[in-house]
Amino acid sequence: MKINQDTVLRGKKVALVPYTAAHVPRYHEWMQSEELQRLTASEPLSLEQEYEMQRSWREDADKCTFIVLDAARWPGQAEEESCMVGDVNLFLTNAEDPTLGEVEIMIAEPCYRGRGFGKEATLLLMAYGVRSLGITKFEAKIGQENEASICMFKKLHFKEVAVNSFFQEVTLKLDVSDQERRWLLEQTNHVEEKSYTELKRPVGVLET
Template sequence: MLINKNTVIKGKNVVLVPYREHHVPKYHQWMQSEELQKLTASEPLSLDAEYEMQRSWLRDENKCTFIVLSKEKYEATKDEVEAMIGDTNLFFANSEDRICAEAEIMIAEEWARRKKCGWEAMLLMFMYAINYLYVKQFVVKISYDNIASFNMFLKMGFVESSRSEVFREITFSKIVEDLWKKWLFTNLGNYEVFD
């Protein structure tokens, strides 16, 4: 999405940066993992196809993507690729109003899992989407096997809205309301957005 092509969002432990060409080789390496393919319902792409995907996502007004960095590693190395731990995305069915967004989070680096990096990255993405893209509802689709994501979104206040036995996934949703926005800010703490 062109609107976030220069946006950097800094939280306490993670930094969100736009998905750029120099991130592609590491992202491509991650997506060769059968575990990540299964958890994200993704198919492996060739490296050339991954570069094309990155370029198309940058231009697509229905997709907002950030690479998640370990803030500690990034501040120590000043190297985004070295600090990459995952990504977070929003998908819009309607680019005209962007009222509802499907959200995704992936923490690819095993050493960064179970450290609340995905939690913080998702809260940062929600705050960005609410305050800059004016999203009013979020939807997440989680595979039956992804217990960690299932539990995380329940703790964030999402409620189950449907199940698909065919795709073996559960859809959860959350309406943005003032009480939830306060909860987000309380659980996130201070963060900064740079354009």
């Protein structure tokens, strides 16, 4: 989505940055994992297909994608690609209801799971969706075996509304009432929104 192509959302644990071509090799490496393929219901792609997917996610008006970085290490302490933790997505797939967003979160690096990175990344994305995209309803579809993710979304006030036994998938939803909106914005009042271009500029480089 072009609206977020220069947006960084920086929280306490995570920084969300636009998904660029520079992230594709690491992302492609992640998606060779059979565990991640199973948890995300994804098929493995070739590297060239992954680049095509990245271009699609960047250009399509119905996909808002961020790469999740370790905020303690980026920017400044390590190369950006080595700070990658996972990704988070908001899909606007209902043409009849542009206020409905489907949320997906993947913490690909095992050492970052269970430490609050997925929760904060999801909260940052949801708050961005409410503030900048006009989202008033969220939906998440999660594999039944992914109990950790189901539990996390329930902690974010999502309610289980359906179980698809054929696809072995649970659907959870959250309607953003005034009360939920206040709660969501309170949970993310520490977040800084910055320019990706500015943060990536090398220290000491001055514009002429």
